[in-house]
Amino acid sequence: MRKDVFICHAGEDKTPVIRPLACCLEDRGISYWLDEAEISLGESITEKVNEGLKISDFVVVVLSRAFMSKHWPKRELWSVLNLEAKSGKVILLPILVGTQSEVDGLVNEFPLLNDKLFLLWNGDANRVANAIQTTVYKSRGTQQPKAVDMHSCGHCQTPFQHGVHVCLGCQGRIIYGLTAQEKLNTRQGTAAVLFLIVWLSMVQLPLYTMSWFGFQFPMMWGLGFWSVPLGAILIFSGAFFAEFQNTKKKAHLIRTLR
Numbered sequence: 713m714r715k716d717v718f719i720c721h722a723g724e725d726k727t728p729v730i731r732p733l734a735c736c737l738e739d740r741g742i743s744y745w746l747d748e749a750e751i752s753l754g755e756s757i758t759e760k761v762n763e764g765l766k767i768s769d770f771v772v773v774v775l776s777r778a779f780m781s782k783h784w785p786k787r788e789l790w791s792v793l794n795l796e797a798k799s800g801k802v803i804l805l806p807i808l809v810g811t812q813s814e815v816d817g818l819v820n821e822f823p824l825l826n827d828k829l830f831l832l833w834n835g836d837a838n839r840v841a842n843a844i845q846t847t848v849y850k851s852r853g854t855q856q857p858k859a860v861d862m863h864s865c866g867h868c869q870t871p872f873q874h875g876v877h878v879c880l881g882c883q884g885r886i887i888y889g890l891t892a893q894e895k896l897n898t899r900q901g902t903a904a905v906l907f908l909i910v911w912l913s914m915v916q917l918p919l920y921t922m923s924w925f926g927f928q929f930p931m932m933w934g935l936g937f938w939s940v941p942l943g944a945i946l947i948f949s950g951a952f953f954a955e956f957q958n959t960k961k962k963a964h965l966i967r968t969l970r
């Protein structure tokens with residue numbers, strides 16, 4: 713199965729760096745390849761990276777003193793960067809681990825790291841995972857999932873997250889869209905109007921059409937008894953349709969009721 717990132721690291725960095733980072737990547741839905749990716753003494757990093765690229769889109773290399781002490785020759789890093797230059801896209805995401813002087817030492821030793829966007833490990837796995845997530849999402853062409861929608865209370869301006877039902881500022885009830893009472897009012901109001909129309913057209917209209925227009929509009933729509941259930945169906949479906957329409961129209965409303 714294809715993974716988003718392949719993580720290259722020295723075994724010594726597993727507990728302090730890789731474990732928390734892997735946790736944070738998992739939280740963000742970023743898949744990774746890990747266990748076989750440990751670099752042991754004398755192993756070729758180019759081979760590892762090539763291996764990783766077969767199954768993943770990005771290679772995260774955790775550059776630490778421990779990693780460097782595996783006698784990783786400089787030309788290895790060059791060849792990885794060459795691979796990247798040939799593919800024309802960012803594939804290598806270096807994470808530099810260590811104290812400021814150790815990191816400075818790494819950059820001095822590998823000056824080409826200066827041309828590259830690298831991430832500094834300061835113990836905050838969330839920050840590094842966020843940066844990896846941004847890169848992965850960009851390559852997928854998808855947007856980062858939107859942060860929670862925030863609103864502010866119409867009464868007291870206290871901000872609240874979408875979905876919250878009580879305002880922390882004024883204790884008001886937060887209503888999304890129409891209340892049940894408002895829905896009922898819409899239904900009842902429409903039903904009353906429709907009832908009036910049905911009754912007028914069934915009973916009243918036929919009485920006057922002759923004298924007004926010179927023709928007889930049929931009493932009870934010409935249906936006799938069946939006009940009653942038909943009229944009822946019209947009134948009910950009309951009322952529910954109006955409720956549905958109004959609910960849809962007011963769905964974006966967010967109000968605080970006190």
Ligand SMILES: [Zn+2]
Nearest residue numbers: 865868879882
């Ligand atoms: Zn409020």
